[in-house]
Amino acid sequence: MTVRVRFAPSPTGYLHLGAARAALFNWLFARKCGGKFLLRIEDTDLQRSTDESTRSILEGLEWLGIGDYDEEVVFQSRNADKHRAAALRLIEEGKAYRDFTPKEDRADANVKREIAERARTAAAVEGVDHRSNPYRDLPLEESNRRGAAGEPFAVRLKVAREGRSRFEDVVYGEQVRDYSEIEDLVLLRSGDLSPLYNLSVVVDDIEMAVTHVIRGQDHLTNTHKQVLIYQALGTPVPVFAHLPLILAPNKAKLSKRKHGEVVSLTTYRDRGFIPAAFRNFLALLGWSPGDDREIMSLEELISRFSLEGIHRSNAVFNFNERDARQWTDQKALWMNAEYIRTMPLEELVPMVRSELESAGLWRPEYVAEERAWFERTIDLIRQRFYTLKDFSGQGRAYLSDDFEFDPQAVAKNLKKEPRLRELLPRLADHLERVEPWTTETVETALRAFADETGVKAGLLINSSRTALTGQAVGPSMFDVFDVFGRSRSVKRLRDAAQLV
RNA sequence: GGCGCCAUGGUGUAGUUGGUUAACACGCCGCCCUCUCAAGGCGGAGAGCGCGAGUUCGAGCCUCGCUGGCGCUACCA
Incomplete structure (x- = not known):
């Protein structure tokens, strides 16, 4: 069986560092195993998804050198019919049911608090089973009739009352969760019957024949729900490997709102990082080859990568918002400098060129009669530079009289x-x-x-x-x-x- | 609230089947080099492995409890 993995970002903003790392790990694993690396854009949330975001994700992967996905990009929203069909089939098979409870709109912003409150009150009111649903055992004929009559309904998965869900995570080991902890999750929204995340993911992963799901640990507990869907659909579950999260210095999850541009991959491109350097740095966040090697080429990364080398505790991305010199992780900066000063000059020159071009410092002579001089100069000044920006900044006086x-x-x-x-x-x-x-x-x-x-x-x-x-x-x-x-x-x- | 996951210097990590003074990298400090700053070389500070018990001749590695952090818990993804 050939390995098939996918990177499945939702296009609701720039490419986040954590997502970029997940993409990298998927890519490395695919290349290591001679498998396929697939890309799926999870754009089911039409409100928040944008084409611009999709473009920037594609660009980000390209920049990191892992944009060579093996098959056509899958857009999840285009598979909605299949997702819906799967859920409807589950109703017929008695594995899911129509829930005619009127839809309650919840304020998106306060869900977390609402959840806690709901749990508290449910616990207070004795004996309330939050999964109990009057429509769960409605006879199929009546359900069909009411559905056909146009009564709005959502579709919920019928989760067994007793027993426990279990699966093996390559990174986190055996995961067990009591069914009583899992609600009858909604598969299709009432009204338009649009599919929800957990359903879409599973149906698409089946459709794409994904063998290994490598993604952030924030999906770990929800994986049980997906396993349940796989089982209902009668499809074997893939191998799961969850990745530790990347945290901010205050141990909070890195987020755009709170931490700004440091979490965006494009920032690193725009601020003069060498793709190979940043990739190298990213690879070492939550994974280690098991020895002291840190500077590794793409080939080395591929040959040394393994799911077993991923560890379980979250990594802190260390930076200091109040110090411009520490705008991002110092080690990332160090690694970039290391690459700038040691990489083959012929690989560096094109990057320097585009930096100089955008700074208006480029002259065509640099690849013609002044080429030798130009390369000698670059080789000289790169020794103490940290980013490509330095070539147009500190390096300006070497290339222009206007400094x-x-x-x-x-x-x-x-x-x-x-x-x-x-x-x-x-x-x-x-x-x-x-x-x-x-x-x-x-x-x-x-x-x-x-x-x-x-x-x-x-x-x-x-x-x-x-x-x-x-x-x-x-x-x-x-x-x-x-x-x-x-x-x-x-x-x-x-x-x-x-x-x- | 419930459930789950995690816990080695400031940060990223190593630590083989429990066995000498807990290793490497970044960062920090000092010395050397020297025309400056880096790089490089050398050396140093910094964790006794979250806390507390237990098992053991011996525990960072095993067990239990606690604490802390994080995640999930939604007709978001």
Whole structure:
């Protein structure tokens, strides 16, 4: 039996981190087993579903490098007829029943509280079985007649009164739940008979021949309801593997409302993350290969992935909303920097290119006559960058004459020593005569000039750094000179004298 | 309220069938390197494994209780 897994997001917003991770795990498992990775858009909630969201989910998967799903995307809303037919069949078989109780509208926002209150009062009123329903045992003929007569009804699954539901979860082990804990869940809404989530999921998973359901732990207890539907439908249940949740630093579930853009996958794309780095980071949230390896290529991730390596406790996504430097998990940032500095340059360059293009810093020469220079420069500056944004930010002075001077750097490296006003132009004169222009020759020349004028080489070096790059930090200065070339170096040294 | 799940340094994790001073990574601190900042190298602080019992010669690993967190509980998905 070939493995078939699916990622089934509901298109009600951007792609959430947790969902992205679930997608990744499904994908890894499919690739690992030589199985199929399917995609199903659970758009049954027409009110909240949007095409834009669907697009952004697709984009997100594409960006993560796992957008190569193996079959046509399934849109759940288009299968509503099948879902409905399944439920109606269950009525005929006596496994579900029409509930003619008038529909009660509940305020969506306060359900949680309502549930608790309902449970409390039910417990107070002795002997109330919240599953008792006068229509549960209505004779089929009467049910059919009333239904045919146009009386509105919902369809509920008939859950056995006694016994317990059980299934084996690959991650969480055996799950047992008493039937008395499970209500006769609604399969079809009264009125339009539109299918509800649990029914749709099961019917679609059967239709798509899904063999392994890998999804968030928030579905764990509801899985019992789905198992019941599988059984009613007479279909074997798939293997379930639930994933631990990803929590915010305050241990609450990560949510858009409370935590904002950190939870959106597109944020990471927009803020200059390398897909491979973020994917790598995500893979390590709730899963471990069992040893100390952390940096893993896609191939390694695939070969080392296993459902057994998923663990049970929730993971905290660690970030600090009040500190811009910690806008997201530090380890994710570290990993991104690690990728930027160590990945093959030819893989990095295209990403840098699109960043520069959107910042208006790209020049076609960079892939033509200036290609060697461009790559050397990128290779030099990437060593201390964290995101792709740095190439257009901190890296700007390397690529454009239109850049800003960091006031603190100017204060520290230029203004602090008045003699620089005169030394910088003289250094420029000196360097102008260096031939050939290399890291070594410039260094020799600069140090000789320092000796001549009786100042420390460091003074000249640091002021040069600010003069050429506008910054106080950066690569080894002689590499910077080298990359800037003679005329640009000399010009910036002279220009900077005015800032002293 | 009920039911379920979880619990190793600040965070992510490792911890084989219970057996030496609980390991790795991020972060933090210090030193080295050095023209700055990183990177890199070296070292350090930080958990005695949520708490309490029990089993055992011996428990982070087993048992029970408690506490805490989270999830589910809807004619939402």
